[in-house]
Amino acid sequence: EPEVTQTPSHQVTQMGQEVILRCVPISNHLYFYWYRQILGQKVEFLVSFYNNEISEKSEIFDDQFSVERPDGSNFTLKIRSTKLEDSAMYFCASRDRVNIQYFGAGTRLSVL
Amino acid sequence: ELKVEQNPLFLSMQEGxxxxxxxxxxxxxxRLYWYRQDPGKSxxxxxxxxxxxxxxxxxxxxxxxxxxxxLSTLHITAxxxxxxxxxxxxxxxxTNKLIFGTGTLLAVQP
Incomplete structure (x- = not known):
C-alpha cells in the first residue's frame, strides 16, 4: 500500500543550525502539507503546497521556514536557523482526490 | 477563525x-475527519x-x-x-488544510 515516507525519523540539532526534513509523498497525489505537533499538544498546520508553489501558510511559517519540491518525488521543509521552540514532531501529508490526507510517520526534531 | 473543539480531553474507561x-x-x-494516533506514531x-x-x-x-x-461524535462500543x-x-x-481538535486521550483499562 502506498505511503508517505519521512526522513530522518529523529533529528537532533543545535540552536541556530539549519535543518532539512524530507518527505516522499504518495506518487499520484498533487497536494502536500507540513504540520507540526509540539509534545502533548494538538497538530498544527504549517504550509500547503500545490503545483510547485505554496498555496497557504500559517502564522507559524515565518521567514525561517521554506518548502521545496526539488525533484518529482521529494518534498522538503527547511528551517534556516532553528530555535528551541521549533522542537516538535513534524508531519508531512499528501492528499488524494477525495480529500483524505495521508500522514507520514513524522520527524522528531530536537533543538538543543 | 476556524476552531475545532473536542471533549473530553482525557477518557479512562473500562473494557466492555x-x-x-x-x-x-x-x-x-x-467535511469532518477522525484520526487515531498511537504514542510516538503518525x-x-x-x-x-x-x-x-x-x-x-x-x-x-x-x-x-x-x-x-x-457536531461530530465518535462512539466507542464495548x-x-x-x-x-x-x-x-x-x-x-x-483551502483543504486540516484544523485539528485538541485530541482525546483514550485509556482503556482491563
Whole structure:
C-alpha cells in the first residue's frame, strides 16, 4: 500500500543550525502539507503546497521556514536557523482526490 | 477563525464499556475527519464524514456528523485495550488544510 515516507525519523540539532526534513509523498497525489505537533499538544498546520508553489501558510511559517519540491518525488521543509521552540514532531501529508490526507510517520526534531 | 473543539480531553474507561467523544467545529465546511494516533506514531485516518447525517462504522468505532449542530461524535462500543490511543477530529477549511481538535486521550483499562 502506498505511503508517505519521512526522513530522518529523529533529528537532533543545535540552536541556530539549519535543518532539512524530507518527505516522499504518495506518487499520484498533487497536494502536500507540513504540520507540526509540539509534545502533548494538538497538530498544527504549517504550509500547503500545490503545483510547485505554496498555496497557504500559517502564522507559524515565518521567514525561517521554506518548502521545496526539488525533484518529482521529494518534498522538503527547511528551517534556516532553528530555535528551541521549533522542537516538535513534524508531519508531512499528501492528499488524494477525495480529500483524505495521508500522514507520514513524522520527524522528531530536537533543538538543543 | 476556524476552531475545532473536542471533549473530553482525557477518557479512562473500562473494557466492555461504551462512551462517546464529541467534536464541535465552527466553520461552514462540512467535511469532518477522525484520526487515531498511537504514542510516538503518525496519524491514521479512521473516518471521513462528508454530509449531514453521515454515519460510518468500523469495528467498535462509529462516527456521525450533524452539520446543523456543527457536531461530530465518535462512539466507542464495548471498548477493548487495543483502542487505547489519542483520537483527533479535524476539519478542512476552504483551502483543504486540516484544523485539528485538541485530541482525546483514550485509556482503556482491563
Amino acid at each position: 464499556k461504551n462512551y462517546t467523544i464529541y467534536c464541535n467545529y465552527s466553520t461552514t465546511s462540512d 496519524l491514521e485516518s479512521l473516518f471521513v464524514l462528508l454530509s449531514n447525517g453521515a454515519v460510518k462504522q468500523e469495528g467498535r468505532l462509529m462516527a456521525s456528523l450533524d452539520t446543523k449542530a456543527r 471498548a477493548v485495550h487495543d483502542l487505547s490511543a489519542t483520537y483527533f477530529c479535524a476539519q478542512d477549511g476552504a
